[in-house]
Amino acid sequence: MQTLPVHLDLFALIILLGIAQGLFLGVFFLTRPNLSGEQGHNVANRCLGFFMLAVSAIITEIFLCYTNYMFRVLWLIDFTEPLNFTIGPLFFFFVYARVHHRLPQSWGWHLIPFGIWAVNSITWFYQPVEYKYNSYIHAYHPELKYVTSHNYIPDDFTNLRDYVSEITLLSCLIYGIWSALVVWQAYRKSGDRFGGKLSVQLGQLRNLAILNVTFPILISIVKPNYYEDLGDYILACYVTVLIYATSYLVMRGSTFFNEAPPLAQPLPARVDEPPTEPRKKYEKSSLSEELENAVLSKLTNLIRTDKPYLESDLSLPKLAERLNTSPHHLSQLLNDRLGQTFFDWLATYRIAEAKLLLNDPAMAHIKIDEIAERVGYNSPSAFHTAFKRLTNQTPAQYRATGLGGTAFRQGA
Structure with a gap:
């Protein structure tokens, strides 16, 4: 089997930075403690954490393929393909949970395509190395010669694997639009317009939803111009932008760089009366x-x-x-x-x-x-x-x- 040397350039560096930041954000959102010191995580944080880990895994495979390092780890070829069917639902779960503070009804049904594809993937994970070599060069290096083997096992019981890019595009588009609709409805409920600035949180969700719904549009533009999987590095760079945009919004919403501001004084019982002294109902407070x-x-x-x-x-x-x-x-x-x-x-x-x-x-x-x-x-x-x-x-x-x-x- 012919191999090629490792190829590193600016695109590879950008993707690698996205992988590192995505893994960091994923672990951060999954392990973020609450203010009481317990290791509790809200639903939205968990969804965003799993979303970041999923996209990090996907662009990791793109990085390996783009740099030719996949020749050295052929057993990893297509290992993230089932995750294609999680990024849409997970982002939708995140947006829905941020708005409604819970998951949508019957959320498990949204992950059925992932489950089916995970089972389907077993049929190519256990193929001989020649099969995996041919799969890799077919997508990324069609100029190389295929190797022959007679030990292939039947794969793809769904007969849909040839259309995985189109199905992924459709899934991302549906869930991206759905997420944007959830944010839009939240804006309507708040009495603000979709482009308004009354709520910082809704503004952040709106911006992330727009970035996310743009991703399938970018897929539809990039893919037709490349043979097979070439062009994935452009998509991976866009995902890196999405990861760092999320990081920016997290830091922007953090109080780490701010002095603790005093809480706005509540209205007195009468407009013309001064505020009353707070009463100490709990003299022995357990809070520091x-x-x-x-x-x-x-x-x-x-x-x-x-x-x-x-x-x-x-x-x-x-x-x-x-x-x-x-x-x-x-x-x-x-x-x-x-x-x-x-x-x-x-x-x-x-x-x-x-x-x-x-x-x-x-x-x-x-x-x-x-x-x-x-x-x-x-x-x-x-x-x-x-x-x-x-x-x-x-x-x-x-x-x-x-x-x-x-x-x-x-x-x-």
């Missing part, structure tokens, strides 16, 4: 001051970027999960540091948001009950009760008198 500051900092950033209090189904356990702490610790923190129960804290921010809307001339045509829904209240009566308690006015009186200029803005 450092951990409290870390959770407060994360809560502040979450309020600034996502406004979780506008979600009608927000609960103490859900908020605690997003802050990577326990409901008990979060409740204790709100009482100790802010002098509020969770429901007082929630009402404070919702009513503050409602005051901004009621005082906005552009929202004058919106009914008060609709504003109640926009700020997270499913019950208009609960909204009116909370508003009267915190402002000593009804929403209608507040809108009529135009006192909204004193409303504070979260994160200001």
Whole structure:
């Protein structure tokens, strides 16, 4: 069997950097501890971690083939082919979990093509080395001569392997568009447009979704211009861009380089009254001051970027999960540091948001009950009760008198 020397160039270096960064991100998201020190990982992190490991494995095979190093490890030829059917679903799972904080219903069905192809791959993993040599040169070096062997075993019981590139393209395109639709629906629910900047988290998801849906489009452009698998190095370089874009967004959203900002002061019970002193419900706190500051900092950033209090189904356990702490610790923190129960804290921010809307001339045509829904209240009566308690006015009186200029803005 004829072999060729190892070939290294700029493309090979870019792909290698993508492999290293992808493996790092994969391990990071799978092993990232929460703020309470436990090795717990949320669903979105796990999905993104597995996605990074899958794409890293795929571009590793491309790197081996492109550099001719595959001649030395022929037993690895096509070892990542089943993973082609995981990158679409895993990215979709990540986006869905970031928006809904859970996996989609019947998520396991999305991985059936991967399971079928994994079983199918057994039929070529155990072929003799001559078969694997011929497979490699057929795709990357058709100028070389094939070697003969009579020990081949039947392969590809699906009879679809010749169309694996087209099937991969279709899978990535479907899940890419699906992921973008999930983000678009989240924007609609938040009242912002798809290109808006109200939510940093949604903006990051939108940008990643656009990069991801562009990948199958790039496949459809590159593949027809190359014989067999040539051109994969261009796709691998694009995946490297996607990996480093994810790294940039992770670092951009990190609080590592920021001083811990103080949490915005909540509204007092009356606009004309000074804030009350926080009451110490838990005198013997089990939380360290450092951990409290870390959770407060994360809560502040979450309020600034996502406004979780506008979600009608927000609960103490859900908020605690997003802050990577326990409901008990979060409740204790709100009482100790802010002098509020969770429901007082929630009402404070919702009513503050409602005051901004009621005082906005552009929202004058919106009914008060609709504003109640926009700020997270499913019950208009609960909204009116909370508003009267915190402002000593009804929403209608507040809108009529135009006192909204004193409303504070979260994160200001």
